[in-house]
Amino acid sequence: MAVVMRILSGLLIWAVGFNAIYAAHGLGCGLGWGEPLLIGPFTRLNAVLVPLWVAFLALGLLPLHQALRARGTAAEPALRRAWLVGGWAGLGGLAVTGAPVLLPAHCL
Numbered sequence: 374m375a376v377v378m379r380i381l382s383g384l385l386i387w388a389v390g391f392n393a394i395y396a397a398h399g400l401g402c403g404l405g406w407g408e409p410l411l412i413g414p415f416t417r418l419n420a421v422l423v424p425l426w427v428a429f430l431a432l433g434l435l436p437l438h439q440a441l442r443a444r445g446t447a448a449e450p451a452l453r454r455a456w457l458v459g460g461w462a463g464l465g466g467l468a469v470t471g472a473p474v475l476l477p478a479h480c481l
Contacts, residue, residue: 380455382436383463390429390467397421398479407480414477422474426467433467436460 378385401407401418409416437460443453 376452379436379439380452380459382456383433383460384466385463386429386433386436387463387466387470390426390433391470393429394422394425394471394474397425398474402480407478409477416477416479418479419474419477422479426471426474429471430464430467433460433464437464 398418401421406417406421436456440453440456440460443456
C-alpha cells in the first residue's frame with residue numbers, strides 16, 4: 374500500500390490542490406471578493422488564491438524530492454521512476470490548472 378501511495382502522491386496533491394483552489398474560488402465569488410482593488414486590476418480573491426496555489430506548488434515538490442532522495446537506497450528503479458513520473462505529472466497539473474489564479478477577472 375505504501376508503494377501505491379508513493380506513486381500516486383503527486384497526483385493526490387494535485388487533486389487536493391485543485392479542489393481547494395476551486396472551493397476557495399467559489400467561496401470568494403460568493404462573498405464578493407471579486408471586485409478590483411484600488412491599486413490595479415487584482416482583487417482580494419487573487420490575494421487568497423495566489424498564495425494557496427504557491428503553497429500547493431511547494432507541496433507538490435515534496436514527492437519529487439523524496440523520489441530523488443531514494444536513489445541510493447534499495448528502492449526498485451522502476452517503482453522510483455513511476456514515483457518521479459507521478460510527481461512530475463502532479464506538479465505540472467498544478468502549474469497548468471492553477472495558473473488562471475494570476476488573471477484579474479475571476480467572478481462573473
